[in-house]
Amino acid sequence: MTKTSKKINESSLALCIFIFAVLYRLLLLQTEIYPPGPDAGLHSSIINSIVFENGNFSWNYYHMGGGPSLTHPGFHFFTSFIWLTTGMPDYLAQYLVATLFSSLIVLCAFLITRAAWGLPFASLIAAFLAALSRYDIEMIAWGGYPNVVMLMVIPLAFYMLFRRDTPSTTLVVISSLLIGTLFITHSLSITAFLCIASPFLVLAFFASNKSPKDKRVILLFASAIFLGFLIASPFIAYVFPVYLKNVEEGMFVGAINENREAIVLTRMVSVQLVLASLIPAFSFLMFSKRYKGAFFDKTGLLFSLWILIPAILTQSYIIGVYTDYFRFLHFLIFPLTVFFALLIDHISGFIAKALGNFTRDVKAPISLGTLHSLLVTGFLVVSLFGFIPFFASPAEGFSIANYYRVVYPPEFESIEWIKERTPINAVFASPHGYGWWISGIGQRVTLSATEPQFLIVPHEFEAAYIARTLLSTNFVLNNGFIEIWDDGSYVGRYNPMLLINCTRLPEPHPMFYFNESEITIFYRENTSTKIVDAIEVPPKNLTIETAQESARLLIMRENTHLTLTRRVEVLKDTRFAILSLSIKGLDNKTSLEYVRIMLHIQGKVLQMEQTVGVLDENAKICAQIIFEEKKPLIKLFPSENPNCLELLYTAENPQSIEITIIIGGFETEKIEETYVESLLANMTRSWSKKESESLPIRAFDYRETIKLKKITFIACERKEFAIKRFANDPMFNLVFINDNVAIFKVRDSNG
Numbered sequence: 001m002t003k004t005s006k007k008i009n010e011s012s013l014a015l016c017i018f019i020f021a022v023l024y025r026l027l028l029l030q031t032e033i034y035p036p037g038p039d040a041g042l043h044s045s046i047i048n049s050i051v052f053e054n055g056n057f058s059w060n061y062y063h064m065g066g067g068p069s070l071t072h073p074g075f076h077f078f079t080s081f082i083w084l085t086t087g088m089p090d091y092l093a094q095y096l097v098a099t100l101f102s103s104l105i106v107l108c109a110f111l112i113t114r115a116a117w118g119l120p121f122a123s124l125i126a127a128f129l130a131a132l133s134r135y136d137i138e139m140i141a142w143g144g145y146p147n148v149v150m151l152m153v154i155p156l157a158f159y160m161l162f163r164r165d166t167p168s169t170t171l172v173v174i175s176s177l178l179i180g181t182l183f184i185t186h187s188l189s190i191t192a193f194l195c196i197a198s199p200f201l202v203l204a205f206f207a208s209n210k211s212p213k214d215k216r217v218i219l220l221f222a223s224a225i226f227l228g229f230l231i232a233s234p235f236i237a238y239v240f241p242v243y244l245k246n247v248e249e250g251m252f253v254g255a256i257n258e259n260r261e262a263i264v265l266t267r268m269v270s271v272q273l274v275l276a277s278l279i280p281a282f283s284f285l286m287f288s289k290r291y292k293g294a295f296f297d298k299t300g301l302l303f304s305l306w307i308l309i310p311a312i313l314t315q316s317y318i319i320g321v322y323t324d325y326f327r328f329l330h331f332l333i334f335p336l337t338v339f340f341a342l343l344i345d346h347i348s349g350f351i352a353k354a355l356g357n358f359t360r361d362v363k364a365p366i367s368l369g370t371l372h373s374l375l376v377t378g379f380l381v382v383s384l385f386g387f388i389p390f391f392a393s394p395a396e397g398f399s400i401a402n403y404y405r406v407v408y409p410p411e412f413e414s415i416e417w418i419k420e421r422t423p424i425n426a427v428f429a430s431p432h433g434y435g436w437w438i439s440g441i442g443q444r445v446t447l448s449a450t451e452p453q454f455l456i457v458p459h460e461f462e463a464a465y466i467a468r469t470l471l472s473t474n475f476v477l478n479n480g481f482i483e484i485w486d487d488g489s490y491v492g493r494y495n496p497m498l499l500i501n502c503t504r505l506p507e508p509h510p511m512f513y514f515n516e517s518e519i520t521i522f523y524r525e526n527t528s529t530k531i532v533d534a535i536e537v538p539p540k541n542l543t544i545e546t547a548q549e550s551a552r553l554l555i556m557r558e559n560t561h562l563t564l565t566r567r568v569e570v571l572k573d574t575r576f577a578i579l580s581l582s583i584k585g586l587d588n589k590t591s592l593e594y595v596r597i598m599l600h601i602q603g604k605v606l607q608m609e610q611t612v613g614v615l616d617e618n619a620k621i622c623a624q625i626i627f628e629e630k631k632p633l634i635k636l637f638p639s640e641n642p643n644c645l646e647l648l649y650t651a652e653n654p655q656s657i658e659i660t661i662i663i664g665g666f667e668t669e670k671i672e673e674t675y676v677e678s679l680l681a682n683m684t685r686s687w688s689k690k691e692s693e694s695l696p697i698r699a700f701d702y703r704e705t706i707k708l709k710k711i712t713f714i715a716c717e718r719k720e721f722a723i724k725r726f727a728n729d730p731m732f733n734l735v736f737i738n739d740n741v742a743i744f745k746v747r748d749s750n751g
Helices: 003-027 039-052 074-086 090-117 120-131 134-142 145-159 168-185 187-207 212-248 257-266 271-292 298-313 325-361 368-384 394-404 409-421 434-440 458-470 673-686 702-709 720-727
Strands: 427-431 445-449 475-478 482-486 497-500 509-525 528-533 539-546 550-558 562-571 576-585 590-601 604-607 611-616 621-626 633-637 644-650 656-667 698-701 713-717 732-737 741-746
Touching: 003 090, 003 120, 003 394, 039 074, 039 090, 039 145, 039 434, 074 090, 074 145, 074 168, 090 120, 090 134, 090 145, 090 271, 090 298, 090 325, 120 325, 120 368, 134 145, 134 325, 134 394, 145 168, 145 187, 145 325, 168 187, 168 212, 187 212, 187 298, 187 325, 257 458, 271 298, 271 325, 298 325, 325 368, 409 434, 409 713, 409 732, 409 741, 427 434, 427 458, 434 445, 434 713, 445 458, 458 702, 475 550, 475 562, 482 550, 482 562, 482 576, 497 621, 497 656, 509 562, 509 576, 509 611, 509 621, 539 698, 576 590, 590 656, 604 673, 611 673, 621 673, 656 673, 698 702, 713 720, 720 732, 720 741
Parallel strands: 427 445, 427 713
Antiparallel strands: 475 482, 475 698, 482 497, 497 509, 509 528, 509 590, 539 550, 550 562, 562 576, 576 656, 590 644, 604 611, 611 621, 621 656, 633 644, 713 741, 732 741
């Protein structure tokens, strides 16, 4: 077989792998034609902001309440052209563009491996593995479309370094256009690219003293980077002030505490990964020595740095830069794919040579090429079935897509209803993912309940907190050490709920809650015995007050026989709150007997004389209930591994019952029972002691927040308490419901 025909066969196989990659990614759509991933909604909101606001790409009019957009718009301009030209839905145009570029990574893997290493088997292996790359599939599944595009452009730019006999002008023009594309499409990608390319160009320049041709290519590529910067300079000059303003407000530099703490707790990458990256990085240098004849050949240098630099960037918190460090791992995907391809090819070649010697000895010779190809095929079959964790079989790919899917037909039906039946100036609060689709496809300003570690622009954090809280509860009292959630007076669930801030967890940790449907009052009316749950007594008044030293929530209920006043007060710089319950009879015919309060807990119960502790051994947090006055009769349900405490208070005065409970908690270094009990005893004596760290008091009132942010609709999942909380509240009116989604309108008199 001639060299030309072999190249044609290799190219044909690479093309077949590319077609497989396209079909595989298209099949991930599965459910109707709605692509997986919350970020598809984000990209739609950017596209709509560009198209309907005269090309303004620095402001997103819909996403997270609207505000500055720091998503570079290259992908969105390209997709807008496809969308407007074809008339297809924009979310479908996005997915098709991302599918194309994700599949083109297959061809990039084939081309750069063949050009850089000159190994035909390795180039085809790299193409096949790229088609099955778990992390490329995952990226397209969560909607990281600009990332996908850039992960194709970066190797394509580096490929220009290895093309033989490329005219200087062609190399510079194509490379500069590709690098300019990086600047206008994805900020993290251009950062990673420059961090890899800069040390590579310096090292490769000095390592190429014996090769003037290599030195010339290096200089041409360096000039292409400069020209790429010049091409993108109008865009850079336009967005730089926006970046500067947001950095001053805390973006990247950790001034936004909520973001910094969430990133440190959930998005940190272990330093062991950096150490592990030394293995493939050093291996590339060994492969360079084996196949290129020089340990520090430009090929080995580039791929080594392509592994090491992103791994090192995951530790950028050391210099005070806070971002989603996991995203730096995306830039490891391509060089690791090439590494596995070289490794499989090398191992297959070694085994084939050994088997070839054996078959000659037994006089049953098989050609070395046949053995090599059979072994490579065996390795690829193993990877096809997902036995190598770095790669995903098609079945796993579909599971990944379903994991990230946020919109099914019921959700999309609700989004279409929103777009057609709500005012264009409507403001929504909604869950994360689905809310991003409302902002993008529904084209409505939306505050989405996104976790802080997935946000970056400063204005987004307040919007996310408001949405998360609105969808969780009605009132929050927070002193920085504990939080009290309360659903208010229309549903008996969290009334109240105690959460404890923990340095080990990104969010306050729930420990126990009361329930007004399980606060039961036993009384007599004349000679008749009566029983009533607190939730059945109609609400009369609800107030929330915030002062410098405390925040207080007071709820009054009243019927013809009883008044019930429940108050919870959070104090500044303490780890405890005061919960009081006052029940009074309204006439001489009413005689109070006793009150039963059910407390739902999470953890191990530790009972002492005047206190009860609830220890969460996994979180190393202990909640505490202190009975300063009369201690109630306490029962545990069930008796083994209890999850409920019954507190029974007997009336000493038939006309009134006054109950005061101190609730709070703390972190604990140890979970041994004797150690925790000593802490509980100490806290019982000194619960009101001020902490050395002074934190502000904050209060959240859903009524005031809705008015302040001009929220007009709440879109939520169809869950029992979400439906009850809004449906029972006269402030809201149910306007849409299907199997998965309910939409409530804020009544005009309250909005």
